[in-house]
Amino acid sequence: MRRLVKPGPPLRRTGTEANAPEPDEMLMERFVGGDSAAFDALFARHAVRVNAYLRRMVGPSTADDLTQVTFLSVVRARSRFQRGARFRPWLYAIASNAARDHVRRARFESPSDDGEMPEQVAETLLPDPALEKAVHAAMAQLPDQQREAILLHRFEGFSFGEIAETLGLTESAVKVRAHRGYVRLRGLLAHLGEGT
Amino acid sequence: MTAHERLLDNLTAGALDGEDRAHAARCPACAALLADEAAPAAPLRAEWLAAAHQELSRPVRPWWGLAAGLAAANTVLAVVGTAVLVPTNWEASTTPRWLFLAAVAVLGALAVGGAVLALAPRRLWLDGALILAALAPVAVLLAGDGHAAAPHFLDGMACLWAVLALAALPLGGGAWLLTRSAYSPARAVAVGLLSAGVGLLVLQFTCNDGSSRHLLVFHLLPWAALGAVAVLVRRALPTWSYAP
Numbered sequence: 001m002r003r004l005v006k007p008g009p010p011l012r013r014t015g016t017e018a019n020a021p022e023p024d025e026m027l028m029e030r031f032v033g034g035d036s037a038a039f040d041a042l043f044a045r046h047a048v049r050v051n052a053y054l055r056r057m058v059g060p061s062t063a064d065d066l067t068q069v070t071f072l073s074v075v076r077a078r079s080r081f082q083r084g085a086r087f088r089p090w091l092y093a094i095a096s097n098a099a100r101d102h103v104r105r106a107r108f109e110s111p112s113d114d115g116e117m118p119e120q121v122a123e124t125l126l127p128d129p130a131l132e133k134a135v136h137a138a139m140a141q142l143p144d145q146q147r148e149a150i151l152l153h154r155f156e157g158f159s160f161g162e163i164a165e166t167l168g169l170t171e172s173a174v175k176v177r178a179h180r181g182y183v184r185l186r187g188l189l190a191h192l193g194e195g196t
Numbered sequence: 197m198t199a200h201e202r203l204l205d206n207l208t209a210g211a212l213d214g215e216d217r218a219h220a221a222r223c224p225a226c227a228a229l230l231a232d233e234a235a236p237a238a239p240l241r242a243e244w245l246a247a248a249h250q251e252l253s254r255p256v257r258p259w260w261g262l263a264a265g266l267a268a269a270n271t272v273l274a275v276v277g278t279a280v281l282v283p284t285n286w287e288a289s290t291t292p293r294w295l296f297l298a299a300v301a302v303l304g305a306l307a308v309g310g311a312v313l314a315l316a317p318r319r320l321w322l323d324g325a326l327i328l329a330a331l332a333p334v335a336v337l338l339a340g341d342g343h344a345a346a347p348h349f350l351d352g353m354a355c356l357w358a359v360l361a362l363a364a365l366p367l368g369g370g371a372w373l374l375t376r377s378a379y380s381p382a383r384a385v386a387v388g389l390l391s392a393g394v395g396l397l398v399l400q401f402t403c404n405d406g407s408s409r410h411l412l413v414f415h416l417l418p419w420a421a422l423g424a425v426a427v428l429v430r431r432a433l434p435t436w437s438y439a440p
Binding site: 036039040043044047048064067068069070071072073074075076077078079080081082090093094095097098101104131134135138153154168175178179182183185186189190191192193 | 200204205207208210223224225226227228229239240241243244245247248249251252256257258259260317318319376377378379435436437438439440
């Protein structure tokens with residue numbers, strides 16, 4: 001079970017924050033209230049990062065479609081955003097759910113022999129250098145849950161608390177997943193050479 | 197602890213230090229873990245935003261309104277079902293009245309309130325629906341008076357068909373509502389059990405057989421099976437929104 005976001009206290013802007021960029025949560029509140037410009041601002045702020053996350057999750061050929069699906073879901077389900085919840089974990093929960101659903105359906109349609117990610121997911125994202133290829137190939141071999149935790153932690157800069165909100169888990173469970181993922185990832189990269 | 201293990205622990209903790217980086221400089225496998233990469237994102241594409249804007253023109257129906265609609269439909273179905281099947285057990289049951297009513301309260305809360313709880317975005321509310329579902333079989337068995345009314349065991353099949361038939365509409369509506377949020381097996385089970393809960397509620401009033409064997413096989417078995425069916429149905433359906 002996953003992807004449920006805990007609510008927090010409602011946000012208020014103080015006078016000293018007036019010049020700071022408007023927080024995502026305030027934009028989302030405005031969007032829920034009917035201000036489509038607030039959605040445009042959220043889209044401009046997050047779409048590229050979400051796309052990058054999805055590219056790492058499912059590969060470039062599907063990531064663009066899933067990026068669109070993610071923001072369509074934001075629009076369609078805006079009434080499900082809880083007042084006071086943090087926006088970024090909610091957004092990435094949507095993206096993660098879309099990616100997971102894609103992988104689940106891809107497995108159902110063309111299951112691989114070893115039960116690992118279908119070929120589409122394992123495709124490398126960048127043609128070079130060799131190191132990046134090796135990392136991407138190793139990432140693609142991680143179980144979904146470990147890969148999600150590592151992508152959010154290592155590449156999206158989420159705290160474990162934010163990842164826990166995103167994935168609907170406890171913080172300690174996320175740490176365990178991430179650590180196991182790192183250990184496994186390192187094992188998969190051992191062919192690159194061992195230091196002392 | 198080896199240098200590799202130390203680096204992995206500190207990487208997880210977000211506390212990499214100079215010693216870890218020095219080790220990574222000598223260890224290609226660990227260096228690969230720390231390697232930065234260019235963000236592989238595509239540039240912003242106009243069609244992503246255009247699709248969202250197109251969606252904005254459609255009216256928004258809040259989740260709680262739809263869930264309340266399902267709850268109301270379940271209420272109507274339970275009342276009509278009880279009237280059609282005739283509530284003879286209300287008079288015939290020898291179960292203490294308070295226990296009978298407690299079971300009705302649990303089953304009613306599951307079939308009606310459970311619709312709102314199971315479809316809510318908050319995990320805590322979903323847990324509430326699952327707790328109600330866990331209480332339902334206990335309530336049904338405790339409220340049974342032990343009296344075996346049917347001369348043959350298989351005569352109880354009518355109750356099984358009643359549970360399945362009364363669940364059809366709630367399950368159809370619930371499955372449609374489930375597509376408006378991300379696939380969640382727990383949420384699907386809750387919707388399946390609350391849909392089948394309408395049948396349990398109706399049979400509480402209309403079935404005079406209070407033997408545990410009858411209740412288990414012809415009331416609770418189809419009820420539980422519909423929980424599993426709901427998961428399969430939801431898995432097969434497309435998702436309209438991936439929100440939690």
